[in-house]
Amino acid sequence: MSTTALQTFIDPPRIRRQLAEGAKASAKDVAEVLDIAAEMKGLTPEQTAILLGNADPELWDETFRLAKQIKQEIYGRRIVLFAPLYVANYCQNDCLYCAFRCTNDDLQRHALSDEELAGEVRALESVGHKRLLMVYGEHPKYGIDYITHTIEKAYETKTADGKGEIRRININAAPMDVEDYKVLKRIGIGTYQVFQETYDPEVYAKVHPPRTRKADFPWRLYSLHRAQEALLDDVAIGALFGLAEWRFEVMGLLYHAIDMDEKFNVGPHTVSFPRLEPAHNTPFTTNSPNLVSDEDFKKLVAVIRLMIPYTGMILTAREKPELRREVLAMGCSQIDGGSRIGIGSYSGEEQGNIPDRQQFSIYDNRTLDDVIRDLAEMGYTPSFCTACYREERTGATFMGIAKHGEVGEICQMNAILTFSEFLVDYASDETKRVGFGLIKDEIADLDERRREMVEGALKKMTAGERDLYF
Numbered sequence: 135m136s137t138t139a140l141q142t143f144i145d146p147p148r149i150r151r152q153l154a155e156g157a158k159a160s161a162k163d164v165a166e167v168l169d170i171a172a173e174m175k176g177l178t179p180e181q182t183a184i185l186l187g188n189a190d191p192e193l194w195d196e197t198f199r200l201a202k203q204i205k206q207e208i209y210g211r212r213i214v215l216f217a218p219l220y221v222a223n224y225c226q227n228d229c230l231y232c233a234f235r236c237t238n239d240d241l242q243r244h245a246l247s248d249e250e251l252a253g254e255v256r257a258l259e260s261v262g263h264k265r266l267l268m269v270y271g272e273h274p275k276y277g278i279d280y281i282t283h284t285i286e287k288a289y290e291t292k293t294a295d296g297k298g299e300i301r302r303i304n305i306n307a308a309p310m311d312v313e314d315y316k317v318l319k320r321i322g323i324g325t326y327q328v329f330q331e332t333y334d335p336e337v338y339a340k341v342h343p344p345r346t347r348k349a350d351f352p353w354r355l356y357s358l359h360r361a362q363e364a365l366l367d368d369v370a371i372g373a374l375f376g377l378a379e380w381r382f383e384v385m386g387l388l389y390h391a392i393d394m395d396e397k398f399n400v401g402p403h404t405v406s407f408p409r410l411e412p413a414h415n416t417p418f419t420t421n422s423p424n425l426v427s428d429e430d431f432k433k434l435v436a437v438i439r440l441m442i443p444y445t446g447m448i449l450t451a452r453e454k455p456e457l458r459r460e461v462l463a464m465g466c467s468q469i470d471g472g473s474r475i476g477i478g479s480y481s482g483e484e485q486g487n488i489p490d491r492q493q494f495s496i497y498d499n500r501t502l503d504d505v506i507r508d509l510a511e512m513g514y515t516p517s518f519c520t521a522c523y524r525e526e527r528t529g530a531t532f533m534g535i536a537k538h539g540e541v542g543e544i545c546q547m548n549a550i551l552t553f554s555e556f557l558v559d560y561a562s563d564e565t566k567r568v569g570f571g572l573i574k575d576e577i578a579d580l581d582e583r584r585r586e587m588v589e590g591a592l593k594k595m596t597a598g599e600r601d602l603y604f
């Protein structure tokens with residue numbers, strides 16, 4: 135794959151033309167696209183641009199309603215939980231929006247030692263986490279050897295009672311070459327995330343100063359193609375909303391998903407849509423001309439759900455609990471809980487944000503137990519399931535199952551089992567009360583064969599077995 139070619143699958147004049155055309159579409163055109171979206175086969179760029187150009191509040195309400203319906207049909211009531219773990223905050227890049235940028239002299243830099251890393255992992259395990267997203271800056275000292283070492287260390291680390299363990303590690307790390315991706319494949323990571331940050335090459339050039347490695351737009355744009363070449367097939371895209379105009383970014387995400395699907399017969403496993411948040415000593419984060427309002431954030435989430443219905447959507451603790459509750463219903467399938475993003479802060483004393491150790495501020499600082507109880511009260515089944523990855527149901531295999539609706543059945547049963555395990559081992563009394571009530575209803579909704587399978591597994595759990603899945 136040539137990464138120096140100027141022509142990429144992102145064609146800004148074409149995207150702008152499509153958006154301009156979309157903005158001229160009539161209410162009837164929007165309604166027609168919504169009918170097509172209801173078939174859950176995804177949308178073309180032209181159709182997506184029509185939804186993005188809609189100016190009618192009632193049709194937006196209809197878009198939100200449809201996003202909720204699609205989420206319900208494909209993902210049911212499950213929400214997968216994970217925790218981000220920042221391993222080092224050294225970085226050689228100079229991204230204008232990030233507190234880790236090399237010119238930020240006011241940041242406390244640190245890379246976790248092996249002992250500190252084990253302490254962080256144990257702190258996460260002792261509240262019930264099973265899935266991590268390990269996050270890295272980009273620095274020559276912390277290349278592939280450091281990344282693999284820290285991943286292996288985290289997998290190895292268990293709590294003394296034998297119950298706490300990490301079963302899946304996803305990573306967010308800078309683009310690599312195919313050889314390095316083969317190493318990641320070999321050691322067994324879950325999903326590999328690279329966010330393009332912005333799909334608008336002009337804005338990209340403004341926020342990533344020349345001379346830095348990150349300034350190479352195509353190197354980043356094709357990073358997940360290289361990962362696929364290395365057979366690392368669960369890959370995740372994302373855009374940092376707030377850099378360029380939000381509608382343009384939605385189109386960029388769609389073109390990215392389409393190109394991957396065309397070349398590798400599988401789209402991205404998940405999509406992330408982080409919003410730019412204030413960061414220590416980083417004025418750009420509050421001055422950017424394209425900051426996204428809550429209202430527009432809801433719109434972009436709903437349109438993403440409609441345009442790529444089978445792609446998991448990740449909603450992070452960057453957002454406040456109230457907005458998370460609202461947006462969750464519109465198609466999100468994964469959220470983080472109990473997140474702390476200051477280096478070393480899971481095992482430390484300090485609560486909440488620690489600005490001069492963090493990449494940016496987060497606004498949902500609730501504990502994992504609180505997040506889980508809230509989800510259960512809203513009728514969602516929190517899931518810590520890691521079965522697909524361990525059964526090698528990844529990449530095209532996973533998408534094949536997803537598109538035939540089988541994910542729903544297997545995942546729902548595994549969600550019940552992993553949620554029960556959380557309740558038994560880690561939950562507060564109040565969360566247990568709400569959670570077991572929900573599980574009773576969930577089991578009652580299963581057909582007889584599946585109910586027997588789940589009840590059989592729950593008996594084994596009562597007898598002390600753990601990590602049960604189908």
Ligand code: SAM
Nearest residue numbers: 231232271272307308329374409410411413494
């Ligand atoms: N250094 C790696 C790279 O460049 O790919 C990992 C990036 S960083 C640790 C993870 C993501 O956080 C970035 O890709 C970016 O989208 C997001 N991020 C950076 N600054 C942010 C901010 N101020 N607010 C919200 N998200 C931010």
Ligand code: SF4
Nearest residue numbers: 225227229232235271
């Ligand atoms: Fe470094 Fe990533 Fe932050 Fe850019 S976004 S400064 S590459 S950690």
